[in-house]
Amino acid sequence: MCGRPWQRSRHSTFPRRHRRRRHHETAGDVTMKGEHRKIPVGVSRCLLGEAVRYDGRDRRNPYVTGCLDERFRWIPVCPEVEIGLGIPRPPIRIERREGVVRLVMPDGNLDLTERMTTYARNRVAELADAGIRGFLLKKRSPSCGLLGVDVHGGDRIDPTGTGFFAAALRSRFPNMPLAQEDTLDDPLLRETFILQVQIYDHFRKWREGKPTPKGLQRFHMAHRHLLRHTPRIDQALGRIATQGEVFPDLLDTYETMLMAALARPEGARKPGTSRTPPRSIERTDPTNFEPDPFESSETR
Ligand code: SF4
Structure with a gap:
């Protein structure tokens, strides 16, 4: 079960005193007809149960096809099939050659780097037009x-790489919530991802309208209870929100800091917690407002 963030208790991101207001705020996900509006979110196609993997199988994830399906309108993408590789197909991998990472199919010594890079650039542009929020x-x-x-180089494997399509996504959407499938196995990280997508959707919708200084102040006041575990970021965002004009640069900064703050699960930041840091929910934090004790090269 996904659990609605405002209904959760032990791991709740939301304090009890904010529940009524929070429910009202998330009413942005309900259409004028009272229907639930599903937020458009991209997904690796094999997670939906489609047999598109190199071995002809799928990797259906029960959260993706279950409770998350009630909230998100999935936009399925399989980069390898979309660049013309068949099903099944020989496996491909990332190799470091002369200091440069390449996407190759060892069987046949095929270099797919240019094909995948061009495809990924065009595909993420399409996804931007589709208004994806995660x-x-x-x-x-x-x-x-x-x-x-894994990045293969000679007889060594460096397990710190990023897939080519994922890298293009992050480059095009620096603040958009991205997560790996194993994020969903942890209730707190799952809840964090859902929350990030919801707030990112709220902010983008507000931003795509006619942003005004007063509107930004209202947005900040309506969402600041989510930032209580990062008071310094809350204060910095508050200062941004009270500036007299709304410039694109200022909105970019606000968006970056907001999403960085939301990417920090509250439960993982409590002193003395035994929770492990999130490993599969990517966090972008270009700010130095509040050093994160869990920040490591693993989480980048
Ligand atoms: S390219 Fe992505 S979506 Fe396609 S099978 Fe591989 S992991 Fe799944």
Whole structure:
């Protein structure tokens, strides 16, 4: 079960006193007709149960086809099939050659780097036009993996790579929530991803309208209870929100800091917690407002 963030208790991101207001705020996900509006989110196609993997199988994820399906309108993408590789197909991998990473199919010594790079650039542009608000990726894939992908170099394997399509996604959408499938196995990280997507959707919708200084202040006041575990970022965002004009640069900064703050699960930051840091939910934090004790090369 996914659990609605405002209904959760032990791991709740939301304090009890905010529940009524929070429910009202998330009413942005309900259409004028009272229908639930599903947020468009990209997904690696094999996670939906489609047999598109190199071995002709799927990697159906029960959360993707279950409770998350009630909230998100999935936009399926399989980069390897979309660049013309068949099903089944010989496996591909990332190799470091003369210091440069390449996407290759060892069987046949095929270099797919240019084909995948061009495809990924065009595909993420299409996804931007479709208004996606997040992406759920298959882990360890040389195309879709976000973190911890094997990079082969000689007789060594460096397990810190990023798949080619995932890298293009991050480059095009620096603040958009991206997560790997194993994020969903942890209730707190799952809840964090859902929350990130919801708030990112709220902010983008507001931003795509006619942003005004007052509107930004209202947005900040309506969402600041989510930032109580990062008070310094809350204060910095508050200062941004009270500036007299709304410039694109200022909105970019606000968006970056907001999403970086939301990427920090509250439960993982409590002193003395035994929770392990999130490994598969990518966090972008170009700010130095509040050093994160869990920040490591693994989580980047
Ligand atoms: S991991 Fe990505 S490229 Fe591989 S089968 Fe799944 S969707 Fe296709």
